[in-house]
Amino acid sequence: MIKRITLSFVALFGFSLFSTAVTESKTLKHPVQTGESLYTISERYGVSEASIQRLNHLASDQLEAGTSLAIPTAITAADRDLMAQLVFAEARGESYEGKVAVATVLLNRLDHEDYPDTMYDVIYQVTPSGHYAFSPVLDGAIHNDADQESRQAVNEAITHRGLGQQSIYFYNPVTATSDWVATREQTIVIGNHIFAK
Secondary structure (H helix, E strand, O other): OHHHHHHHHHHHHOOOOEOOOEOHHHOEEEEOOOOOOHHHHHHHHOOOHHHHHHHOOOOOOOOOOOOEEEEOOOOOHHHHHHHHHHHHHHHOOOOHHHHHHHHHHHHHHHHEOOOOOOHHHHHOOEOOOOOEOOHHHHHOHHHOOOOHHHHHHHHHHHHOOOEOOOOOEEEOOOOOOOOHHHHOOEEEEEOOEEEEO
16 A cells, blocks of 8 residues: 555656745744654644655754744645545546546645635635636535545645645646636646646
8 A cells, every 4th residue: 555655656746846835824833842753743733744844844853942843734634525525526537646636736725825725715716707716616526425546545645745746737628618727837647637837
């Protein structure tokens, strides 16, 4: 299982690509106290040790008292469920890698200064033109139960949060109803979806 997760994410995004989309306004600041560790801090905020380490570009898990750590927004169990429902609706029939990439777009939007501050609001966002950002919200497919693969894809994307090519859009060029997204910088193509930033 771990081998599949590692290999599929590396195949998608590679090791050396760190996200720069997380901004000061989208993170908490935690002053490190004597005796604290990445583990205790991750438990306090409900985020993974790895995501704190990546966000702060820490070369090791050793912390120095008096320094300040940026803490990414926590993903709750309800967030995971909602993400899995969207991934299932948007990427049904796509590969596992495609599902991970869709979940990663959701996380990248949550971490990006131009998008809402909660996963619910990211998924239910209404664009300036008055449309839902994701079609399953409009057509009701968001309410269908997610399958196990979609749930696993969400968990993998969360585990590797902060890695990737900073994609914040994806679309199927065959079914897209707007040409605007095609003007964005393409990052990767997986199955029927083009990812962009």
